[in-house]
Amino acid sequence: xxxxxxxxxxxxxxxxxxxxxxxxxxxxxxxxxxxxxxxxxxxxxxxxxxxxxxxxxxxxxxxxxxxxxxxxxxxxxxxxxxxxxxxxxxxxxxxxxxxxxxxxxxxxxxxxxxxxxxxxxxxxxxxxxxxxxxxxxxxxxxxxxxxxxxxxxxxxxxxxxxxxxxxxxxxxxxxxxxxxxxxxxxxxxxxxxxxxxxxxxxxxxxxxxxxxxxxxxxxxxxxxxxxxxxxxxxxxxxxxxxxxxxxxxxxxxxxxxxxxxxxxxxxxxxxxxxxxxxxxxxxxxxxxxxxxxxxxxxxxxxxxxxxxxxxxxxxxxxxxxxxxxxxxxxxxxxxxxxxxxxxxxxxxxxxxxxxxxxxxxxxxxxxxxxxxxxxxxxxxxxxxxxxxxxxxxxxxxxxxxxxxxxxxxxxxxxxxxxxxxxxxxxxxxxxxxxxxxxxxxxxxxxxxxxxxxx
Numbered sequence: 001x002x003x004x005x006x007x008x009x010x011x012x013x014x015x016x017x018x019x020x021x022x023x024x025x026x027x028x029x030x031x032x033x034x035x036x037x038x039x040x041x042x043x044x045x046x047x048x049x050x051x052x053x054x055x056x057x058x059x060x061x062x063x064x065x066x067x068x069x070x071x072x073x074x075x076x077x078x079x080x081x082x083x084x085x086x087x088x089x090x091x092x093x094x095x096x097x098x099x100x101x102x103x104x105x106x107x108x109x110x111x112x113x114x115x116x117x118x119x120x121x122x123x124x125x126x127x128x129x130x131x132x133x134x135x136x137x138x139x140x141x142x143x144x145x146x147x148x149x150x151x152x153x154x155x156x157x158x159x160x161x162x163x164x165x166x167x168x169x170x171x172x173x174x175x176x177x178x179x180x181x182x183x184x185x186x187x188x189x190x191x192x193x194x195x196x197x198x199x200x201x202x203x204x205x206x207x208x209x210x211x212x213x214x215x216x217x218x219x220x221x222x223x224x225x226x227x228x229x230x231x232x233x234x235x236x237x238x239x240x241x242x243x244x245x246x247x248x249x250x251x252x253x254x255x256x257x258x259x260x261x262x263x264x265x266x267x268x269x270x271x272x273x274x275x276x277x278x279x280x281x282x283x284x285x286x287x288x289x290x291x292x293x294x295x296x297x298x299x300x301x302x303x304x305x306x307x308x309x310x311x312x313x314x315x316x317x318x319x320x321x322x323x324x325x326x327x328x329x330x331x332x333x334x335x336x337x338x339x340x341x342x343x344x345x346x347x348x349x350x351x352x353x354x355x356x357x358x359x360x361x362x363x364x365x366x367x368x369x370x371x372x373x374x375x376x377x378x379x380x381x382x383x384x385x386x387x388x389x390x391x392x393x394x395x396x397x398x399x400x401x402x403x404x405x406x407x408x409x410x411x412x413x414x415x416x417x418x419x420x421x422x423x424x425x426x427x428x429x430x431x432x433x434x435x436x437x438x439x440x441x442x443x444x445x446x447x448x449x450x451x452x453x454x
Contacts, residue, residue, distance in 0.1 A: 025187020118274025219252025
C-alpha cells in the first residue's frame with residue numbers, strides 16, 4: 001500500500017481538510033449502506049459507503065429500499081457538517097441511518113487511510129480511501145430479497161454489488177464487511193495518460209490544479225540489475241521523464257514542491273496500477289500484425305470494429321457493452337478506425353477536428369485515456385484493459401485490449417440488471433441460466449495478454 005496511515009486520531013478533521021483542498025471537485029456526498037436485521041434482534045451493517053461525487057455527475061437521489069423489515073438498502077446525502085458529525089458518532093460506537101440506529105460491535109474501530117491509484121478495488125478514480133471497522137460480521141442474511149415494487153435480488157451479496165459503488169466485491173469473503181468507508185477521488189491533480197516516445201515517457205496531468213499547482217514527478221525505473229532515479233517539473237499539465245524501453249519496472253509519483261502527494265503509478269512486466277505503458281522490443285511490429293490479422297479475419301467472438309467515438313457520445317455505450325461481453329467471455333480486442341467492411345479508415349480526421357491538433361501517438365494516447373476513464377466509470381467489476389494507438393500506413397487506429405475478467409460477471413452501471421455476452425460478432429443479453437455458468441467460468445485467456453506476447 002502507498003501513503004498509508006493505520007491509526008488516524010482525528011479522521012473527521014482530516015477528511016474535511018481533504019475535501020476543502022479538493023474544492024470544487026467533490027461537491028456532493030452520497031451515503032449508501034446495506035443493513036439487515038440479525039437473529040439477535042439488532043440491525044447489522046453489511047457495509048456503509050460515503051462517496052464524494054463531482055457536480056458534473058448527474059445522479060438522481062433514491063429512496064431507501066426496505067425488504068420485509070429484514071433488509072434495507074439505505075441512501076441519503078450529507079453536508080460537510082453532517083459528515084463530521086457522522087464520523088464522530090462512529091467513533092463513539094453508533095451509526096444512525098435515518099430511523100435505524102446501529103451499535104458498534106467491533107473493538108478495533110481505528111480509522112485507516114490509504115491513497116489508491118487509478119486501478120483499485122474501491123472506486124473508478126484515483127484518490128484516498130478511509131475505512132473503519134464498525135461491526136464484526138461472520139455471517140450475512142440469507143435468502144432472496146423480495147418486496148412489492150422493488151427490484152429483486154437473489155441474495156444479500158447481489159444487493160451489495162448493485163447498491164454500493166465497489167468495482168470489486170468478493171461476497172461472503174469480502175474485506176469490507178461491517179466497515180464504514182469514505183471514498184474521495186483526487187480532483188486537484190492526477191495522471192491522465194502516459195505515452196512512450198523512444199527513451200522517454202510523456203505524462204499528461206489533469207485536474208483542477210494541474211496547471212496552477214507547483215507540481216513535479218519523481219520516480220525510478222529498473223533494469224535487470226539496477227535502479228535508476230528521475231524527476232521532472234510539470235508545466236501546463238505535462239511532464240517528460242527518461243525511461244528507456246528496456247525498463248522492467250517503473251514507479252512514479254505526482255507531488256508538489258512541499259511534498260504533498262496527489263497520485264502515483266506502479267507497474268512491471270505483469271501488473272500495472274492503471275496506465276500500463278511499459279513496452280517491449282518489437283511491440284510496433286506486433287501491434288501492426290494484430291491489426292492486420294483482425295482486418296483479414298473480420299469481426300467475431302474476440303474482435304470488434306468501430307469508427308471514432310467521442311468520449312461523451314451516447315454511442316460509447318456500444319463500446320462499453322462490448323467490453324463487458326469480452327470480459328465475461330475470453331477477452332478480445334476493439335479497434336476504432338476500422339470499418340465493418342474491414343477497411344482501415346483511421347480516426348485521424350475526427351480526432352483532428354475534436355482536438356484541433358495534428359494526430360500523433362501522444363494525441364491518440366490522450367484520446368484513449370479519456371475514453372478509458374469513461375469506460376471504467378460505467379462498468380462494475382475488476383477489469384484488465386490496455387489501450388494502444390497504432391499507426392498503419394499513416395493512419396491512426398485506437399486499439400483496446402480486454403482481458404477475461406478474473407471475477408465475473410462484469411455489468412454496466414446503466415444496465416446493471418443485464419449481463420452481456422458475446423455471440424458471434426454481436427453482443428447479446430445473457431439468458432438467466434447463463435448467469436451462474438459465466439460466474440463460474442473464470443479461467444485462462446486463450447488470447448493471452450498483449451503485454452505477455454511482446
